[in-house]
Amino acid sequence: MSATTIHRDRPLITAWSAVSPYGLGRDAFAAGVGRGEPAHRVPDFDTRKVLGKAGTRTYDRATGLAVTAVRELLDEAAAAEQPIATGGGTALVLGTTLGSAHSAAGFSRASFEGDKPYDVPAQLMPNVLMNGPAAATAIRFDLKGPNTTLAGGAAGGLLALGYARRLLAAGRAERALVGAVEEQSDTRAWLADAPDTPLGEGGAVLLVETARTLPPGRRVLAELLALDVRLDVDEDPEAALAATVRDALAQADATPDQVWAAAVTGQPAEDRLAALVGTEAVRRVRTAGLLGDTGSAGTVFSVTTVLALAEQDPAAAGRLAVIASLDHQGLAACAVLRLAGGDR
Known part of the structure; x- marks a missing residue:
């Protein structure tokens, strides 16, 4: 996908x-998706072993997953000699269901179990807030642009x-790291x-830019053509x-x-x-069947699955x-991407 075939202001x-x-x-x-084997828990993930002991003593699992996902993105880009600038021009936008349910429940429990209601581990308070992972990530990697967490379930x-699309369109950021973690x-x-559905976990992060600020040599993987969100009011x-x-x-301006x-x-x-876009298209991507219920991270994992598969199929x-x-409350959303495809 060349710069002449993409809209100048569309997110890439x-x-x-x-x-x-x-x-x-x-x-x-990409290798796991290619094998098509189900897996639900990040293996051998210990935050302090993965990220080191400095600054991670109070991280909970959700924060560790978010920080690690962004670290992987930044390190992989640097290794490919396409480093991602940080500082004030880089926004971070993370989706979540309600932050870390485990941390919130544990903190609340402490207020009942202590001698006084305020006998709680104050150093763990940031983990109770749904924007804790995004804040910790921004601090660690010097991401000084807009920092936002959106609770939206699936x-x-x-x-x-x-949200990132609006930030870029308004000139509030030159690039955005966009993802979700559960x-x-x-x-x-x-x-x-759905208690019968296996719970999955993890985090995925996308680098989103526009043609106006695209660094020389940066390859476009996909272009966001449209995004629609609505709430079911007719049951x-x-x-x-x-x-x-x-x-x-x-x-x-597309057809099925x-x-x-x-x-x-x-x-x-x-x-x-499948009735709308064809059975073959739906069969190609089985993210939920592979990873289980990954909550708000599910759609981002679907994007990364599609990108991984597209890399291997001209x-x-x-x-x-x-x-x-x-979701079960009737919130429906849909994004349409145009794929670059082909080998990396």
């Missing part, structure tokens, strides 16, 4: 990385992408909407999903036959999505990917 995904049940980094994730990753814990399992959530997919395709890959996370709705070049979500 130019790099990505992940901390996933397949291990640390982009290559581990749609969290797409809401983060839409930890696996007993507390989250207790709160799960027919699958109809809301269908409407948001159709409207997103219309915004992209152009869709190479499609995925929906949250509530099971693959059949409805037929993906110029085709579209539909990334959708639907």
Whole structure:
């Protein structure tokens, strides 16, 4: 995808990385997706061993996953001689369901178990706040641009992408690190909407830029053509999903036959999505079946899955990917991406 074929102001995904049940980094994730083996927990993940002891004493698991995902992205870009600038021009936008449920529950429990309600581990208070992982990540890597956390459940990753799009369009940032993170814990399992679905965990981060600020030599992986979000008000959530997919395709001036890959996370709705864009496109991406319920990270993992698969298939070049979500409250979202495809 050359600079002459992309809209000057549209968001462009130019790099990505992940901390996933397949291990640390982009290559581990791509290899795991390629094997198609289910996995649900990030293996052997100990925050202080992965990130070192300096500054990590109070990190909870969600914070450790977020910081590690961004570290992997920055390190991989530097290794490819395409370093990502930090400082004031770089925003960080993370999606979440409600932050770390485990940390919040533990902190609340301490207020009941102590001699006095205020006998709580004050040093752990940042972990109770849903923006704790984003704040810790920005501090560690000198990300001085806008720092935002969006609680949106299954749609969290797409809401983060839409927020970053607005930041870039308004000139509030030159680039944005966009992702989502969810930890696996007993507390989250207790709160799960679908207790029969295996819980997954991890974090994925995208580098989002525009053609106006794209550094020389940076390769475009995908272009965000459209993003639509809506809430079901007719007590027919699958109809809301269908409407948001159709409207997103219309915004992209695209037709279903152009869709190479499609995925929906949250509530099971693959059949409805397949009826809109074709069974083959939906079968190509099985992120939820591989990783389980990864909450707000599910849509970002769907994006990284599509990008990993597109890298290996020249037929993906110029085709579209539909990334959708639907939660039990009827919040539906859909993004349409145009893929560069081809070997890296």
